[in-house]
Amino acid sequence: MKKILAAILSLGIVGGTLPAAYPFNAGQSSAEDFFDPLTKIGLPLENYPERLLGDADNDKLITPYDASKVLRVYAEASVTGKFDYSEETCEAMDADMNGKVDANDAAHILRWCIKKPAFTPGDYPRSLVEGHQNKEIAYDPTMFTSSENYVDPSAATVKPTITIDKVEVKANEVSGEDITVNISVSGADHNYASGGIHLIYDDRLTLKNLKRPDNDDSKIIFSHDTVDNGVEFFGFMCYENAGTDGILATATFTLPDDAEPGTLYPIGIKYCEDSRTFDCFGKVSNDDESKLMTSYLFTNGIENGYISVTASEEPSTVIEPTYETSIITRDGITYTIISDHAVVTACDKSLSGEVVLPDSIDGFPVIQISGSAFKNCTGITSVTIPETTETISDEAFIGCTSLSEIVFPSGVRNIGGNAFIGTPWLEAKRAEDPIVVVNGIIVDGKTCSGDVVIPDNVTFISSNAFTGCENIVSVKIPDTVRIINNAAFKDCTALKTVEMGNNDVSLYSYVFSGCSSLENIKKLPDKLSSLGLYMFKGCESLKEITVPDSVRSITTGTFENCPIAKLTILNGDCMITGKDVFGDVEIHSYAGGKVENWAKTNGKTFVALSGVSTLKGDANLDKQVNIADAVLVMQVATNPDKYAQGRSELSITAQGETNADVDGKKGLTNSDALLIQKFKLGLIESFES
Numbered sequence: 001m002k003k004i005l006a007a008i009l010s011l012g013i014v015g016g017t018l019p020a021a022y023p024f025n026a027g028q029s030s031a032e033d034f035f036d037p038l039t040k041i042g043l044p045l046e047n048y049p050e051r052l053l054g055d056a057d058n059d060k061l062i063t064p065y066d067a068s069k070v071l072r073v074y075a076e077a078s079v080t081g082k083f084d085y086s087e088e089t090c091e092a093m094d095a096d097m098n099g100k101v102d103a104n105d106a107a108h109i110l111r112w113c114i115k116k117p118a119f120t121p122g123d124y125p126r127s128l129v130e131g132h133q134n135k136e137i138a139y140d141p142t143m144f145t146s147s148e149n150y151v152d153p154s155a156a157t158v159k160p161t162i163t164i165d166k167v168e169v170k171a172n173e174v175s176g177e178d179i180t181v182n183i184s185v186s187g188a189d190h191n192y193a194s195g196g197i198h199l200i201y202d203d204r205l206t207l208k209n210l211k212r213p214d215n216d217d218s219k220i221i222f223s224h225d226t227v228d229n230g231v232e233f234f235g236f237m238c239y240e241n242a243g244t245d246g247i248l249a250t251a252t253f254t255l256p257d258d259a260e261p262g263t264l265y266p267i268g269i270k271y272c273e274d275s276r277t278f279d280c281f282g283k284v285s286n287d288d289e290s291k292l293m294t295s296y297l298f299t300n301g302i303e304n305g306y307i308s309v310t311a312s313e314e315p316s317t318v319i320e321p322t323y324e325t326s327i328i329t330r331d332g333i334t335y336t337i338i339s340d341h342a343v344v345t346a347c348d349k350s351l352s353g354e355v356v357l358p359d360s361i362d363g364f365p366v367i368q369i370s371g372s373a374f375k376n377c378t379g380i381t382s383v384t385i386p387e388t389t390e391t392i393s394d395e396a397f398i399g400c401t402s403l404s405e406i407v408f409p410s411g412v413r414n415i416g417g418n419a420f421i422g423t424p425w426l427e428a429k430r431a432e433d434p435i436v437v438v439n440g441i442i443v444d445g446k447t448c449s450g451d452v453v454i455p456d457n458v459t460f461i462s463s464n465a466f467t468g469c470e471n472i473v474s475v476k477i478p479d480t481v482r483i484i485n486n487a488a489f490k491d492c493t494a495l496k497t498v499e500m501g502n503n504d505v506s507l508y509s510y511v512f513s514g515c516s517s518l519e520n521i522k523k524l525p526d527k528l529s530s531l532g533l534y535m536f537k538g539c540e541s542l543k544e545i546t547v548p549d550s551v552r553s554i555t556t557g558t559f560e561n562c563p564i565a566k567l568t569i570l571n572g573d574c575m576i577t578g579k580d581v582f583g584d585v586e587i588h589s590y591a592g593g594k595v596e597n598w599a600k601t602n603g604k605t606f607v608a609l610s611g612v613s614t615l616k617g618d619a620n621l622d623k624q625v626n627i628a629d630a631v632l633v634m635q636v637a638t639n640p641d642k643y644a645q646g647r648s649e650l651s652i653t654a655q656g657e658t659n660a661d662v663d664g665k666k667g668l669t670n671s672d673a674l675l676i677q678k679f680k681l682g683l684i685e686s687f688e689s
Contacts, residue, residue, distance in 0.1 A: 074102055141300070156292035159300070177255070178208060181267060195279075205254070233272075279298065337362070355383045388411065417465070443465065451474045463488065485508050490513045497518075507535060550571070572615040614659065
């Protein structure tokens with residue numbers, strides 16, 4: 001393994017990205033100082049005489065609040081590049097004693113609070129799968145961090161994806177059987193030379209081997225190293241930049257003999273960077289395109305998998321993995337076969353005239369046109385998209401300067417940002433109506449001006465649909481809209497007013513970022529569950545906003561460089577995370593919840609709202625959560641004739657019952673009362689499961 005790492009290092013592939021955790025040299029004030037190479041110190045417990053290990057807030061106790069503080073410190077350092085804490089504080093936060101402060105320390109602290117085990121230095125990889133049993137692990141792109149060498153993944157022309165099989169096996173065939181899981185790459189055909197990948201898996205599995213595919217001569221070196229139980233690192237090198245799409249590696253696992261139907265064993269990829277191994281995916285030259293490939297892969301291109309055990313009444317054999325990847329080129333168009341479907345991934349730039357895409361290729365339905373698939377294919381004049389296609393990805397036809405006709409099937413339900421920029425088709429559609437709509441999807445609105453009313457038939461606003469449109473003054477969005485994608489109205493500098501309906505809508509990142517004239521959001525939908533990251537960043541004129549009680553958490557980065565004066569949060573138990581960016585803001589919310597605590601902790605003026613409390617856990621509507629609420633819930637559960645709704649003057653109210661039903665199960669029980677007590681005692685941070 002040392003040889004493969006040395007070889008990869010010699011090619012310059014693995015440099016240029018930041019550590020995914022922060023060395024705790026105190027008092028560093030610049031990014032250059034902050035991101036010095038990590039030095040592991042491995043301090044034993046006796047080296048912490050003044051501070052209890054894990055006691056981040058120095059209150060002589062280890063509680064979930066300490067974990068919360070570690071996460072806030074880590075997030076603040078990620079954004080600012082500063083880590084201005086004393087060495088003593090850093091050592092206390094370094095719960096796994098590996099010389100760095102990161103999210104794994106928070107996980108250690110939470111596990112200690114729940115199970116009271118001893119801290120074990122170096123066992124952090126197990127936290128990746130612990131608690132995820134019977135649950136698929138979604139890849140977390142925030143694990144890929146970056147600094148001065150970071151490149152925007154959206155600029156990548158080569159957009160690789162690594163996918164891990166999702167395998168099902170019958171329960172009565174588990175014992176003694178080997179299960180093979182493929183790790184495959186697509187979208188990077190003949191475009192990579194080397195890479196390093198951390199594979200994580202449920203530690204109930206036994207890994208028998210991890211190797212390159214049999215009979216695959218494209219990779220001249222393949223090696224792997226066991227990092228810990230449940231974590232492997234494998235590296236690979238190819239001739240020149242000759243890495244091809246297909247199976248990158250195969251892992252063979254043995255399941256435990258007592259595996260039961262319904263059990264799921266997650267397998268995934270984690271971006272990691274430490275003193276031994278650096279994850280990467282790039283070219284020999286480690287040029288800008290190489291860095292873009294790495295950036296895109298670890299933020300957009302990881303699809304994790306699992307082994308799932310299913311019931312079986314009759315004897316059967318293990319279901320072999322169905323995931324296969326292959327490349328087919330027909331008539332100048334390249335298709336990638338992925339499992340049971342095909343994706344259009346590239347075209348010959350000399351292609352010209354009419355293009356009619358088939359419904360299927362070798363029996364596989366063509367369901368997607370991938371990002372940049374036809375980019376700068378200047379000779380094509382028309383495209384007919386098949387009925388089987390559901391998705392057209394970002395910049396799919398950008399720069400097709402002769403493309404004047406596109407035939408869309410009714411099944412297309414997702415169109416990415418800037419998919420048709422630079423085409424005559426788009427120019428003609430803009431001339432008909434500056435709001436260009438396809439199948440209820442707004443694909444472009446960059447030539448709009450004045451007061452914009454989104455049509456009632458629109459359900460989806462694509463990424464960057466209105467980005468940089470400097471002539472929009474107001475936008476009215478109807479109830480029919482369900483998704484407003486990334487940066488949809490970014491940098492609309494004249495936009496002053498946004499009016500939204502009461503729809504169940506998802507708002508993605510940067511939606512109104514850079515709208516420097518935005519003064520008024522008339523109403524955020526009552527069913528809104530979250531605010532997109534950096535949603536109002538740079539909205540310099542926005543002075544007041546009300547966040548509905550359906551929103552359970554707010555990242556302060558949502559309002560970065562937004563000098564808001566009054567922030568009303570109707571959910572008093574809303575979790576606020578991130579560094580303080582608000583300045584002299586007034587926080588209005590219900591008393592007794594997390595919002596009030598955050599406001600007072602951060603020196604903000606807090607104004608208690610009047611009216612009926614909607615605070616989660618507040619059974620008696622006194623605008624705070626305490627033991628009295630737990631008592632009332634137990635009274636309702638044990639003596640409904642007296643305390644259930646409408647039975648007497650002591651009865652719980654309808655709103656009180658809604659507030660107190662915190663366990664996710666309909667009706668009030670002692671389970672709700674127990675959770676309220678745990679919340680009051682600080683044993684849980686919120687009522688979310």
